[in-house]
Amino acid sequence: MPRLLLSLLLLVACSTSSFAAEKPNFLWIMSEDNSSHFLKWFDPTGASTPNIEALAKEGLTYDNAFSNAPVCSVARTTLITSCYSPRIGTFHHRKSFIVPMPEGLKMFPAYLREAGYYTTNNSKEDYNAQKSKDVWDESSRKASWRNRQPGQPFFHVQTYTTTHESSLHFPAADIDNKPTENDAEAVFVAPYHPQSKEFKYTYARYHDRIQQMDQQVGKLVDQLREDGLLDSTFVFYFADHGGVLPRSKGYAYDTGLHVPLVIRVPEKFREQLPQTTGSRIEPFVSFVDFGPTVLNLAGAKVPDQIDGHAFLGLGEQQLVESDESFGYADRFDEKYDMVRTLRKGKYRYIRNYQPFNFDGMMNNYRYKMVAYQNWKEWFDAQKLDGPQSQFFQARPAEMLFDVSEDPYEINDLAGDPMHQEVLEELRGRLDEIVVGMPDLGFYPESYLAENAAANPVAFGQQHKADIAALQQIANLQLGSFADAQSDIAKALASSDPWQRYWGVIACSGHGAEALPLKGTLVKLAESDPENLVRVRAIEYLALYAGQDPAEAMGKALENAKTATEANLILNSVVLLRDGSPGYSFSIRRQQVEHLKQNRGELERRLEYLDPK
Template sequence: MLRGLLSVFLILLSCGSLLAAEKPNFVWIMSEDNSSHFLKLFDPTGAPTPNIDALADQGLVYEHAFSNAPVCSVARTTLITSCYAPRIGTFHHRRSFMVPMPEGVKMFPAYLREAGYYTTNNSKEDYNAKKSDDVWDDSSRKASWKNRKADQPFFHVQTFTTTHESSLHFPAKDIQDKPTKTDPETVFVPPHHPKTETFKYTYARYHDRIQDVDQQVGQLVDQLRKEGLLETTFIFYFGDHGGVLPRGKGYAYETGLHIPLVIRVPEKFRDQMPEKIGSRIQSFVSFIDFGPTVLKLAGAKIPEGIDGHAFLALGDAQLMETDESLGYADRFDEKYDMVRTLRKGKYRYVRNFQPFNFDGLMNNYRYKMVAYREWRELYDAGKLNEVQAQFFKARPAEMLFDVEADPYETKNLAGDPQHAQALAELRGRLNTILTGMPDLGFYPESFLAANAAENPVAFGQQHKDEIAKLLETANLEILAFDEARPQLEEALDSADPWQRYWGVIACSSHGKSALPLGKQLESMAMTDPENLVRVRAAEFLALHADVDPAAVLSKAIADAETATEANLILNTAVLLQDGQPGYEFNFKHSDFKHLKGNRGELDRRLEYLIGK
């Protein structure tokens, strides 16, 4: 009897080992800062990538894959958490404060470890949420799957920095002194960029970088092949967000959000795939979905409390498909903005909540690129056409683009009656998503740091109705002023400082049409009890009533408590200095000595405004 039981036990143990061995491995290959536009596999104007093409031949190409954010830390945090950043408080780059993971949710590799996987990351993390010790077995420049136990399945992330933005921080003399492999005369320069020697050279140099990273992809695939792992390993190749040429990284357009995604399916599992190998998949996928997809393929637990869904599975599983993807862009280094965007089908709807913050507003790191500096110089000299100049002008509160007909989003259809139905549908859908989260971006960062940092998700739920009301006030921007005026007056008189805050911003968005409220806004600039409301009121008066804002902004800096609060105030200063008609500020470094907290972003602003 005992011998029989032992035999059964050994058989079961053998089956268990076999099942463990049958689990697929996963390798994620991320190249930094490149959108789908730079690979010929996705765009005829892109660079050739034979090694990535080979992955596509043995797998699936996703035509509509999107990062939810157009910048590293926010995108990577979305990727590792499977959660929308404005919901969990991780939407500013770079973070001024760390937040905990949502209650009951772990970064998804932790669930793989629970399922027996060896998890490694080589090596960039850049998360805005606190990482626990159970996420990675190794996260370092030496991290590799090679240190796992015998027959242990693995998940490995490899980031290649070859295509990072810094690869285009070259001196202007390189245009003449360092020829590119790609002929600059053969590259495509999109219509929103001037077709100058500088831009052609910059595009050519980036095409070279794309081909370099393709070589690195090929080398990593060869390594897996030599170790006998290729036919049990799913390989995901993708960009960590959109491209780095001007108006790419940091901007919530297709060029900042639409990423290349190729998934090589290992031969061992191809007969279990519902999709045909070599297919080009049309369903939309976003970074919130990548973690659940790996967990699904691994047979691991998919947690509740995340925003993503699996888009790939073994067997005949019918998974949710969608034709939409949410995007968001907020503070990017020292530059503030608030943009929410919904890509649905062929349309991209863009909601600029602070449309007077023009895209080209100074950001020190961006302007290290020669092409950025030249673009701005050409604008100042009046040498750009209307499409090229838009980067340096106030934007509409709403934009709608037919991306299939207009891939570089140069023709705003929001005012076209023929597209009114699409506009209304996407506007309504975006509002539903933002209130459903709810979106914490309607509060200033300094307020969130002081009041929500310990549990942003709980704070959002506790203030869900209030956030919905703030969105309602912000959406007064898209009404005609006469229609919006009664509600604007109500917002400006509110006891809630953030209702007043968004009421003033909505007035600034209406421009001179809102001058009938000028007396009230003038009073608010001098006497409102909330520092940031006074700043926004002064901003309106400077933009639309020719009232010098220097005294109000100087007092606001003196009254500010943190470097984060002061940095937001200086965003207004840079806007009013660099935009029309232009104002002068005489800040001194000593004006900022009293401020608490991380000064990194503030110091970048001061470097621009004052000097080191």
């Protein structure tokens, strides 16, 4: 036998032998846009999912699994990077600019490839960070583990769109003409939703979709079984975030963040796990933890630069357990907000940094859903009260919920004297997280695009003290205005435009109580050198001093330097037009025709404000 051929055969034999060293395979099955509330395995009001339940009975059920973000691109970027998006600059959906991965860090499947794994994705990516060529062997609608070398271990991701939000973009006529398999009169409707026929039908139709997705899960698992791979493959089933009925996807409540997670443990590795097959796991896990968990199970090195930690491992490893999960919600398509949340034990603390941006502000894609339209119509007709109307009203700067007693988060305990100790503990812990990262959300997106896009992590570290100062100013919304007034006045007089910016937002957080600073705010609205500071001051004066903002907002829009800046200005326009007291604006496309690039989200706002 020729020596070259013999060498090649030995190489293949050695390679196959190393593959056969019983490294586990991994299959991630992701459904889109559904919280744990929609599966009966996790919530008695959910739909029956026998195939997912079968996986759970041969594995582990995680009762406290959370996406770190309630929307696709941010959640999926968190998954693939194992990093908190506000730290690495990937926290807006959809991205107006793409950023590099943190220096020295790769998306985690690249480390699996280095360890000999065949990595495939079918097929949604939706990343806000730059993907290198070493992440996937194949990422397409044809990607499959079946194309790997014989004996090669694999990591495969399969996304099913069956439950995606778009599945509920049906015409209103369907309600009377297309019956659902689940009984619309018997289905559970969350207490913050109108008990209307539109909502009942939408819930029932979504339960139908959940069950269709469950059938897809079963068929994919059958493929593994047919290939003789089920006994060597960890099968993860989870959703990419919560959703998708109104007030879930895009919102940092439990319904937007709490996801179902089941991990079927292959027979070949069950004896190596300390957990008992079929058990339910109480400690918290988050999307930042999924990547390091797979790397740990695969025996690959977990990089130091990530934010997550492994929650599952073979042998007698001492793994960190947690009772908390950090979450974030910022720009969602064209709609701006800045919300940070901490779920710790049975409590969820929510920090609304811009509380005047009410949840129900127009978002074009959301309002394609009949249920969204119905909810707004009922609110406008004054048919709603209590928790059903809050979606369209300003929120408190901070909220606290006991999710064990109040799973739909309608009873805010932040003002309850009996819960002040818990409130202060969770507030302090959240402050510690956002300052420690540090959180880039304290800068407007347009400023980050111009100054931080090349290396957001380095920018954050260079400005860590500045961000801490902005966070302290933002927290002047909390407590009494009398106690905060002098510090807010200092912020408004700062030479740093973003301290002035957050000083104005702190005024808006206090509402009419901040009117003693009206004179300063008028000056900022008229002559501040930073356009966005002027916008925030105009916004305050419109909300609480009765000053018509139309002309001043129009000028600010014409002065915008980028489409991203213009979109933030139009967010204030929509707030002031659609919310209370409701001002009239005449927004024209000609006002922003000088802005040529990254106009996607700006066009969504113009579609609403100045339809062609």
